[in-house]
Amino acid sequence: MQNIKRIEGGVCAAKGFRAGGVWCGIKASPRKRDLALIYSEAACVSAAVFTTNRVRAAPVIVTQEHCKGGKIRAVIANSGGANACTGESGFAAARRMASLIADEFAIQERNVAVASTGVIGVPLPIGAIESEASALANSLRADVSGNDAALEAIMTTDKRKKSGAVEIDVCGRPVRIGAMVKGSGMIHPNMATMLCFITTDAVIEQPALDAALRDAVRVSFNRLTIDGDTSTNDMVLAMANGRAENPKIVLGDENFVLFSEALRALCVELVRQMARDGEGATKLIAVTVRGVPDEETAEALAKSVALSNLVKTAIFGADANWGRVVCALGYAGVPFELERVSVAFSSKKGSVSVCENGQALPFSEENAKDVLLEDEIEIDVRVADGASAVTVWGCDLSYDYVKINGDYRS
Amino acid sequence: MQNIKRIEGGVCAAKGFRAGGVWCGIKASPRKRDLALIYSEAACVSAAVFTTNRVRAAPVIVTQEHCKGGKIRAVIANSGGANACTGESGFAAARRMASLIADEFAIQERNVAVASTGVIGVPLPIGAIESEASALANSLRADVSGNDAALEAIMTTDKRKKSGAVEIDVCGRPVRIGAMVKGSGMIHPNMATMLCFITTDAVIEQPALDAALRDAVRVSFNRLTIDGDTSTNDMVLAMANGRAENPKIVLGDENFVLFSEALRALCVELVRQMARDGEGATKLIAVTVRGVPDEETAEALAKSVALSNLVKTAIFGADANWGRVVCALGYAGVPFELERVSVAFSSKKGSVSVCENGQALPFSEENAKDVLLEDEIEIDVRVADGASAVTVWGCDLSYDYVKINGDYRS
Numbered sequence: 001m002q003n004i005k006r007i008e009g010g011v012c013a014a015k016g017f018r019a020g021g022v023w024c025g026i027k028a029s030p031r032k033r034d035l036a037l038i039y040s041e042a043a044c045v046s047a048a049v050f051t052t053n054r055v056r057a058a059p060v061i062v063t064q065e066h067c068k069g070g071k072i073r074a075v076i077a078n079s080g081g082a083n084a085c086t087g088e089s090g091f092a093a094a095r096r097m098a099s100l101i102a103d104e105f106a107i108q109e110r111n112v113a114v115a116s117t118g119v120i121g122v123p124l125p126i127g128a129i130e131s132e133a134s135a136l137a138n139s140l141r142a143d144v145s146g147n148d149a150a151l152e153a154i155m156t157t158d159k160r161k162k163s164g165a166v167e168i169d170v171c172g173r174p175v176r177i178g179a180m181v182k183g184s185g186m187i188h189p190n191m192a193t194m195l196c197f198i199t200t201d202a203v204i205e206q207p208a209l210d211a212a213l214r215d216a217v218r219v220s221f222n223r224l225t226i227d228g229d230t231s232t233n234d235m236v237l238a239m240a241n242g243r244a245e246n247p248k249i250v251l252g253d254e255n256f257v258l259f260s261e262a263l264r265a266l267c268v269e270l271v272r273q274m275a276r277d278g279e280g281a282t283k284l285i286a287v288t289v290r291g292v293p294d295e296e297t298a299e300a301l302a303k304s305v306a307l308s309n310l311v312k313t314a315i316f317g318a319d320a321n322w323g324r325v326v327c328a329l330g331y332a333g334v335p336f337e338l339e340r341v342s343v344a345f346s347s348k349k350g351s352v353s354v355c356e357n358g359q360a361l362p363f364s365e366e367n368a369k370d371v372l373l374e375d376e377i378e379i380d381v382r383v384a385d386g387a388s389a390v391t392v393w394g395c396d397l398s399y400d401y402v403k404i405n406g407d408y409r410s
Numbered sequence: 411m412q413n414i415k416r417i418e419g420g421v422c423a424a425k426g427f428r429a430g431g432v433w434c435g436i437k438a439s440p441r442k443r444d445l446a447l448i449y450s451e452a453a454c455v456s457a458a459v460f461t462t463n464r465v466r467a468a469p470v471i472v473t474q475e476h477c478k479g480g481k482i483r484a485v486i487a488n489s490g491g492a493n494a495c496t497g498e499s500g501f502a503a504a505r506r507m508a509s510l511i512a513d514e515f516a517i518q519e520r521n522v523a524v525a526s527t528g529v530i531g532v533p534l535p536i537g538a539i540e541s542e543a544s545a546l547a548n549s550l551r552a553d554v555s556g557n558d559a560a561l562e563a564i565m566t567t568d569k570r571k572k573s574g575a576v577e578i579d580v581c582g583r584p585v586r587i588g589a590m591v592k593g594s595g596m597i598h599p600n601m602a603t604m605l606c607f608i609t610t611d612a613v614i615e616q617p618a619l620d621a622a623l624r625d626a627v628r629v630s631f632n633r634l635t636i637d638g639d640t641s642t643n644d645m646v647l648a649m650a651n652g653r654a655e656n657p658k659i660v661l662g663d664e665n666f667v668l669f670s671e672a673l674r675a676l677c678v679e680l681v682r683q684m685a686r687d688g689e690g691a692t693k694l695i696a697v698t699v700r701g702v703p704d705e706e707t708a709e710a711l712a713k714s715v716a717l718s719n720l721v722k723t724a725i726f727g728a729d730a731n732w733g734r735v736v737c738a739l740g741y742a743g744v745p746f747e748l749e750r751v752s753v754a755f756s757s758k759k760g761s762v763s764v765c766e767n768g769q770a771l772p773f774s775e776e777n778a779k780d781v782l783l784e785d786e787i788e789i790d791v792r793v794a795d796g797a798s799a800v801t802v803w804g805c806d807l808s809y810d811y812v813k814i815n816g817d818y819r820s
Contacts, residue, residue, distance in 0.1 A: 055740030055748050055768075085736055085748065087769045120733020121770040232737050309719070313812050323530025326495055327642050330465030338465050338495065358465075359497045360531040399809045402723050 004262045005167045010147030013165030013178035014201040015243035016041045019146035020139030021153030024132035026080035026118075026125055035129060036077045036153035037136050038197055039105065044239040046072035047210035048113070049217050051234040057084035058094040059114040060233055066098065066110045070206045072239055075197055076101045076136070077115035077154050078129065079182075084232040085121040093126040100133040115195050117156055117182060117233055147180060154182040154195055162273040168262045170246035170255050175202045177262055181270045183234075194221065194231070196270065198238035202259060204249040211251055212260040213238045220267035223299065223392040224274055225307050238263075275393040276375075280400030285315055287379045290389040297334045298383075298390035304332035305379060305392075312397035315377055320345055320368035322354040325379060342382045347374035414672045415577045420557030423575035423588035424611040425653035426451045429556035430549030431563030434542035436490035436528075436535055445539060446563035447546050448485045448607055449515065454649040456482035457620035458523070459627050461644040467494035468504040469524040470643055476508065476520045480616045482649055485607055486511045486546070487525035487564050488539065489592075494642040495531040503536040510543040523647055525605050527566055527592060530642060557590060564592040564605055572683040578672045580656035580665050585612045587672055591680045593644075604631065604641070606680065608648035612669060614659040621661055622670040623648045630677035633709065633802040634684055635717050648673075685803040686785075690810030695725055697789045700799040707744045708793075708800035714742035715789060716804035725787055726806035730755055730778035732764040735789060752792045757784035 011019050017040050021033040048067045050060055066072060076097050083090050098112040116124065140146060151161050165178035183194035198213070217236055249255045275284045287306045292298035305311055308328040314321040322343045329336065338358035345352050345368060352368045353361050371377075377396075421429050427450050431443040458477045460470055476482060486507050493500050508522040526534065550556060561571050575588035593604035608623070627646055659665045685694045697716045702708035715721055718738040724731040732753045739746065748768035755762050755778060762778045763771050781787075 053737065053740035054742075054745065055736055082733070085733060085765070085768050085770065087767075119731075120737060121765065123770075232733075232740060316812065321529075323492070323495060326465055327463065327530060330463035330642060332464075335464065355495070355531065357497075358495050360495065360533075397812060399812050402726065402807060402809050402812060 010163035018140035019150035021149035025128040033153035036150035044073040045206040058090035083116040104137040173246035201244040278395035281395030293386040302392035306394035316396035318372035420573035428550035429560035431559035435538040443563035446560035454483040455616040468500035493526040514547040583656035611654040688805030691805030703796040712802035722807035728782035
């Protein structure tokens with residue numbers, strides 16, 4: 001990984017990308033930004049992954065159409081309303097958002113992606129967006145301030161700004177990949193209420209960008225679970241504008257491998273930020289299942305543990321209740337032998353082995369408490385001798401999750 | 411349903427059944443009962459359904475063996491320890507529990523069922539059980555006091571005693587069915603940390619009892635979800651001792667239909683009690699999905715809604731957030747058309763339609779709040795014109811769920 005350098009700037013780290021955000025009034029006062037734009041000054045190739053929910057919001061359906069061309073170069077996104085379950089007028093509003101940006105920059109509507117996040121079923125006040133379209137275009141900045149303004153404008157219950165950027169060297173040319181992500185509740189493998197926009201100045205063929213994105217999403221966002229709810233509005237969108245002027249990255253070559261690794265690392269970093277910022281989360285939980293014959297089985301086992309409300313509340317309470325871990329393995333729906341299962345809890349305070357061969361190990365409750373009081377907890381499960389290992393990320397379940405989702409229509 | 415009469419007595423309502431419970435010391439002080447016994451004075455036919463968790467506790471495996479004979483007439487059950495993940499000594503302990511009861515009553519070990527509930531991975535103090543086996547046998551009572559003592563002895567985080575009994579008339583003979591159930595957390599379709607013991611004085615052939623039990627479980631316990639966790643220890647066990655001296659009920663005859671209906675009604679009543687008593691629950695939620703071509707699809711949709719943490723917290727907060735209901739339908743993994751979906755929330759305060767044709771209906775937030783502040787909430791979803799309808803039961807997700815499961819190793 002020494003070839004992947006972390007840099008500043010988020011989605012503005014890559015050459016030729018600008019971002020910005022304004023308040024247009026979808027969110028009532030206080031005047032928090034609610035409309036974001038990311039724009040590439042040059043044409044792009046693009047790739048995207050969308051929610052698997054059968055109920056898809058209008059902006060998702062419109063953007064899926066536009067993405068077929070593989071040439072998205074601008075994204076307009078709003079918070080304060082999901083524009084889902086809003087019928088024909090919802091579709092018209094989503095299309096209008098794209099056309100507003102197309103007009104501002106004299107580009108094609110089909111080169112603009114549209115995203116929305118917020119409450120389902122509330123009509124989008126498209127007039128408010130129309131009024132501020134020019135102000136939005138004028139808000140674009142090429143530095144981290146642009147990234148931050150756009151990011152603010154797509155946040156809902158998110159408490160932290162989640163973005164990052166990396167740089168790699170492709171045949172002597174610096175190539176940058178930046179990303180921002182929004183999402184803290186309603187998150188589950190397969191893209192739930194999550195918007196992630198990725199920008200890169202790489203010269204890369206579209207199939208290579210597409211393959212790298214799908215691979216990165218598979219091992220990052222699709223292995224994150226906050227509450228098991230998969231939303232109507234998710235998308236991960238990547239745009240590459242070629243401004244790094246590197247030799248073109250093509251499927252399967254050495255640079256493709258490097259680019260893919262960098263994109264994976266960036267996405268995993270964002271996923272860790274998201275898990276930390278899970279609604280009401282006090283702890284990041286990383287569940288690793290090892291010794292499984294194949295990744296699918298390992299992933300099913302790890303997700304079952306990460307998704308268990310009983311495991312999540314135990315970690316919240318710093319309780320080394322490993323029986324709940326084993327129980328969650330048991331209902332994952334994949335075969336394994338209890339007699340070969342071992343479980344350990346770890347954090348930067350150390351590691352406590354609590355179960356071996358499917359049975360209790362003696363351990364100091366005091367040590368376990370020490371380990372589990374940290375804010376980053378690893379649950380390590382070894383199932384047998386297989387070669388595959390998979391990590392899934394999640395968070396604990398706290399009083400605040402209930403508060404956030406019970407007291408407030410989010 | 412006028413042919414099904416509710417009666418008192420729980421598992422002691424049926425002739426020839428006695429029950430009792432003692433404190434043997436598995437649970438530390440205060441001296442709360444932790445060992446239960448149900449016993450039929452006559453031989454029985456029996457039927458049972460068990461957890462689908464791949465990790466099965468020792469008592470489950472032992473009882474599955476014994477149940478193959480279809481002649482269980484006694485159940486010994488403890489709380490305070492699940493006897494799961496306890497290795498060979500766990501199996502020995504479970505077998506010993508059965509043999510203790512067999513010795514007390516001079517019956518076969520294979521006619522005794524064994525059940526345990528509590529923390530996973532802790533060895534069972536079998537010595538404590540041995541010491542109190544005679545006291546347990548002596549504690550048997552033929553009236554509701556026996557039912558209540560046995561029930562107390564299998565409760566863990568349960569706050570309410572959950573039992574019931576019904577009477578039907580079979581060719582002029584009164585036939586009674588009684589039941590007790592334990593379980594409030596770690597509950598999910600397919601039998602999670604739930605023990606349910608059913609007694610009946612019916613004369614019924616074993617295949618008929620088995621069929622009636624499977625049918626009743628399918629539409630009751632398997633349609634209950636508290637937190638999505640499926641435990642290692644669940645069982646539903648039915649015993650019929652023939653003391654009602656009715657003409658034998660056989661598969662498919664008229665009396666079988668009546669018996670099945672009565673058993674269904676009893677199980678549904680218990681499920682409603684369980685949902686009300688869900689860990690930290692403040693509200694019972696009944697999700698009904700109508701207009702679906704087949705029951706499987708309806709059940710998948712209804713379970714997805716009842717299981718959604720976001721729906722559960724919204725109901726806790728009395729928030730008519732129907733978008734979360736539609737979103738949960740969307741990730742149920744079965745096809746439907748959003749454009750035909752309607753949603754209403756109801757309680758004894760009335761009904762509020764919130765979504766029609768997949769879009770928002772105008773409604774009074776004040777009325778909706780009034781409806782949702784009640785403690786029994788119905789979420790009614792109509793998906794299309796199909797003939798099938800399914801109801802699934804669950805509860806809201808409250809601060810107390812987190813408290814119960816975060817603060818206490820249960």
